[in-house]
Amino acid sequence: QExxxxxxxxxxxxGESLRLACVWSGGTFAFSTATVAWFHQxxxxxxxxxxxxxxxxxPTHYADSVQGRFTISRDNARKSxxxxxxxxxxxxxxxxxxxxxNKYGRYESREGYEFWGQGTQVTVSS
Numbered sequence: 001q002e003x004x005x006x007x008x009x010x011x012x013x014x015g016e017s018l019r020l021a022c023v024w025s026g027g028t029f030a031f032s033t034a035t036v037a038w039f040h041q042x043x044x045x046x047x048x049x050x051x052x053x054x055x056x057x058x059p060t061h062y063a064d065s066v067q068g069r070f071t072i073s074r075d076n077a078r079k080s081x082x083x084x085x086x087x088x089x090x091x092x093x094x095x096x097x098x099x100x101x102n103k104y105g106r107y108e109s110r111e112g113y114e115f116w117g118q119g120t121q122v123t124v125s126s
Contacts (some may be wrong), residue, residue, distance in 0.1 A: 001023075002027030003024075003025055004022050004024055004030055004116060005023050005025065005117055005118070006020070006022050006097070006100050006118065006120040007094040007120060008020040008022065008097065009095075009120030009122045010123070012088055012126065014089055014090055014124055014126055015088065017058070017084070017086045017087070018085045018120075018122060019083070019084050020038070020083040020098075021081070022038075022080060022081040022083075022084065022098030022117055023037065023078070023080045029077060029100075031100065032033070032055060032076035032079075034043075034100045034115075035052055035054055035055065036052065036081040037049065037050070037052035037098070037103065037108075037113065038081075038096055038097070038099075039099060039110055040097075041094050041097065042091070042093060042094040042097075043093070043094060048072065048093050049108040049110070050063050051063065051066065051070060051083065053073065053081065054075050057074060058105055059086075060110035065091075066092075069085065069088075070083060070084050070123055071083070071084040072084075074097045075089055081098055083091070083096065083097050084104060088124045090125065090126045092122060092124050093122060094122060095119040095120065095122070096102045096121075096122055097116055097119045098116070099113035099115065099116050099117075100113070100114070100115040101113065102106075104122050
């Protein structure tokens, strides 16, 4: 079964760090050719763009709210994407989703991503 699987979420205090991982498994999808993105869904809100990374590792792009605090990366040999989250804030709380391969080229939009993970919960206490 083709799927993305996220891990690394948890409960932390404000100012601490977490590293999320997203691993592709199954199927013939060429992970190394796909844009990978992370989205955040806060309680009661829509899923919002966090960051994306192009197939060769650059360029990357971040939402203003996480610029300078989060770092997106990937390891194509391991078919994995990562989101290093530093200096976490309570407003970063929510479910984080990994997505791959956008067929429309609008990488900040959740529309068009063909593959999604199930999400991993991040809770930041103040």
